[in-house]
Each structure stands twice: as C-alpha cells, then as structure tokens.
Amino acid sequence: MASSIPGPVALPDSQYDLSTYWGRVQHCAEISDPTMLLNTSKDIENAKRLVWDYKNGVIPSMTPDLWKAKRVLDSSIHPDTSETVLLPFRMSSCVLSNLVVTAGMLTPGLGTAGTVFWQIANQSLNVAINISNANKSHPLSTQQLITNYVLAVGASCGVATGLNSIVPRLKNITPNTKLILGRLVPFAAVVSAGIVNVFLMRSEEIKKGISVFDKDGNTLGSSKTAAIQAVGETAASRVINATPIMVIPPLILVKLQKGLLKGKSLGVQTVANIGLIFTTSLVALPFALAIFPQRREVNVSKLEKQFQGLKDKDGNEITTVQFNRGI
Structure with missing residues (x-):
C-alpha cells in the first residue's frame, strides 16, 4: 500500500x-x-x-x-x-484469482473427489494470498502456517463432504429445496473454513491484545477487548464477503437450468456459471468488503481500565480510541 x-x-x-x-x-x-x-x-x-x-x-x-x-x-x-506483491495474490487480482476456484466449487454434481479437490485448491489459494499480504512485523512460523492450513482444509472438506451426504437423505422437503441446499454446500464449507482460519491466524492477538491509538495516531497500549472485537468482525466479514459470490450465482443457475439453459450442454452451463460468478464478484465484492471500516473507533468505557482517564497532548481526557481491524 x-x-x-x-x-x-x-x-x-x-x-x-x-x-x-x-x-x-x-x-x-x-x-x-x-x-x-x-x-x-x-x-x-x-x-x-x-x-x-x-x-x-x-x-x-x-x-x-x-x-x-x-x-x-x-x-x-x-x-x-x-x-x-506477486500478481495473482494482489488485492486487484481478487476477482480473477478466485474465479476459477469458485467456479470449480460451485460446479453442479461434483462427486466426493471433486469436492475435496476444489476445497483444497481454495484453501491453498487463501494461504498464498495470506502469506503474500501478511503483517511482516509478526510473521507466523512455518509450523503455524502448516497447522492453520491443515485445519482449514479439514474444516472445509469435512463440512462439504458431510453436508453432501446429509442433504440427499433429508426428509419432508421438496426435491427443489434439496437441490438448492445441495448447491449451497460449498458456501457453508468456505464460511466454516474462513472462520476457523481467522481465529487460528489471529489467536495471538486475542491472547496479547492489539494496539489502540488516540486520534493523533499515538499508541496507548494493547487491548484484548479491542482484539476480540477486531477478530470477531473479521470473521463476520469472511461470511459477508463469501455470501454474494457463493449464494447468488448458484441460485440463479438453478433457475436458468429450468428455463434458458434447459437441455444445454455442460460446456454452455459452465460458461454461464463462470459468467454469473464473475459478474457477481465485480458488482457485489466492494459492497461486501465495505461493511466494516478498516479503522475502528470505540469508547474507552468499553475497554480495559488502563485506557480510562488518559489525557491527550493538550490535557483533555481521551474518550475514544482507534484500532486497526485487520483482514
């Protein structure tokens, strides 16, 4: 930046x-x-x-x-x-880098092998992006990276394969509802892995706290309360960011397959799927990314006692502080 x-x-x-x-x-x-x-x-x-x-x-x-x-x-x-930053892992490459992987995960009728392959591919891309853009002042060890990767892959593959086996056996729901639920399995898997990944990657922040600043950018100390809010919002943002891209295209595709795409070849349906994902990503991603401000402001009364009663350089009591939410 x-x-x-x-x-x-x-x-x-x-x-x-x-x-x-x-x-x-x-x-x-x-x-x-x-x-x-x-x-x-x-x-x-x-x-x-x-x-x-x-x-x-x-x-x-x-x-x-x-x-x-x-x-x-x-x-x-x-x-x-x-x-x-290496080109595929830049912020400006987010839409294109995720396009193929997302299209793979949202391909209708994937078997167990295909489901596992695309979940591993997605988590591998996430790790590459995280490493390329990580905070260099507090780098994760190789062991931590491997552990986080394995657990995230385990979470996503476990949720995806588990739901794929459960949804077809659900009773008292219509075939159309089963179809829609099946198409949303990749979303559940990605969200689960994303939340696990956030808390693993930032567990040290929750234990030790993150820096909080006054309005002039001066560091006032570390707050565990601010860290919990920051990590919680980041986990929520992973859900919000994934929602439009992994929910809207499959729902539209289900509708199209019953109408415009009915009887069309797999190739035509795949192109339509990729087009839906690409368009949704371009339009919806900025709206999802913008939900939470990157720099948060919080009243000191909601933080630890050490931040209450502090004075700024002019001798005025500090009533609000700021912290960086992170990604």
Whole structure:
C-alpha cells in the first residue's frame, strides 16, 4: 500500500469518506479493480516516486495524478515492505484469482473427489494470498502456517463432504429445496473454513491484545477487548464477503437450468456459471468488503481500565480510541 512509502508527511487514507458506507464502497471498488493488474513494473515504480515526493514535501498537495499513484500502490504493493506483491495474490487480482476456484466449487454434481479437490485448491489459494499480504512485523512460523492450513482444509472438506451426504437423505422437503441446499454446500464449507482460519491466524492477538491509538495516531497500549472485537468482525466479514459470490450465482443457475439453459450442454452451463460468478464478484465484492471500516473507533468505557482517564497532548481526557481491524 502507498502508506508504506517512507516520508514525514502523512498520506490521506482515501479520497473518499471512509466513515460512511458509500465512501468505503467506492474505496474498495478502486483497490479491487482488476484493471489495476495492467500496470507494469515501470508504472508501479513511477507511482512510488510520486508518492515519495508528496510524503517528503516535494509535492505540496494531493493531485489527480497523485491519487492515481496511490490507487496503483494500494492495489499492488505490500503494506509493510513496499515490495510488489506477486500478481495473482494482489488485492486487484481478487476477482480473477478466485474465479476459477469458485467456479470449480460451485460446479453442479461434483462427486466426493471433486469436492475435496476444489476445497483444497481454495484453501491453498487463501494461504498464498495470506502469506503474500501478511503483517511482516509478526510473521507466523512455518509450523503455524502448516497447522492453520491443515485445519482449514479439514474444516472445509469435512463440512462439504458431510453436508453432501446429509442433504440427499433429508426428509419432508421438496426435491427443489434439496437441490438448492445441495448447491449451497460449498458456501457453508468456505464460511466454516474462513472462520476457523481467522481465529487460528489471529489467536495471538486475542491472547496479547492489539494496539489502540488516540486520534493523533499515538499508541496507548494493547487491548484484548479491542482484539476480540477486531477478530470477531473479521470473521463476520469472511461470511459477508463469501455470501454474494457463493449464494447468488448458484441460485440463479438453478433457475436458468429450468428455463434458458434447459437441455444445454455442460460446456454452455459452465460458461454461464463462470459468467454469473464473475459478474457477481465485480458488482457485489466492494459492497461486501465495505461493511466494516478498516479503522475502528470505540469508547474507552468499553475497554480495559488502563485506557480510562488518559489525557491527550493538550490535557483533555481521551474518550475514544482507534484500532486497526485487520483482514
């Protein structure tokens, strides 16, 4: 992200108002825009130079070119190291990288082997994205990464294969309801694994707390209460992010297979499935990503006693603090 470029002048978080939902939607739409993948290494280096000039006082104010440069960096480079993230694992590649895997998981009529294969493929992609974008100041050990991966794969495969065997045996429901429930099994599997992964990846934060800041960005200490809220919201966001992409396309496909696609070849149905997933991802993903603000504000009365009664640099009592929710 552009914030990782060194310099004494702070760069604005966004050209949109991130305190509003619509402002966050616009911001998320920009950083997840697949067209950002067309930027070359030279484009990224030029963007770094432009942002460096601003953060070091060479450019006095934000300009359209500077906003564009920030957009390029926010969607392409690591937030800690300023290094360019491998193309398939960038935020701007989210839609395209997940397209094939999601289409595979949502393919109608998958057997057990196919279900397990695509769940493993999905978790492997998630691990690659997490490693590529992880906080480098608190890296996970290889053992932790392997453990998290195995448990996430176990959760997703267990839920998927288990529900696939249970749904056909359900009684007192119509065949159409069984069909719809069967199509939603991948969603349940992905959500289960996502929640497990969040709590495993961030268990240390819950144990030790996360940093909270005053309005000027000064660190006031670590809060376990803030950590629980941050991790809980992140787990909820995994459910919200997956919902439109893994629920809307299969439901529409069921309807199409009874009408427009009835009697069509598997190839035609597969193309329709991929098209539905791609369109839904482009349209719905920014709205899902924007549900929770990245930077949260909370009243000190809801935190530990150590944060109550603190004074700011002007001697005024600090009533609210901020923390970074994380991803």
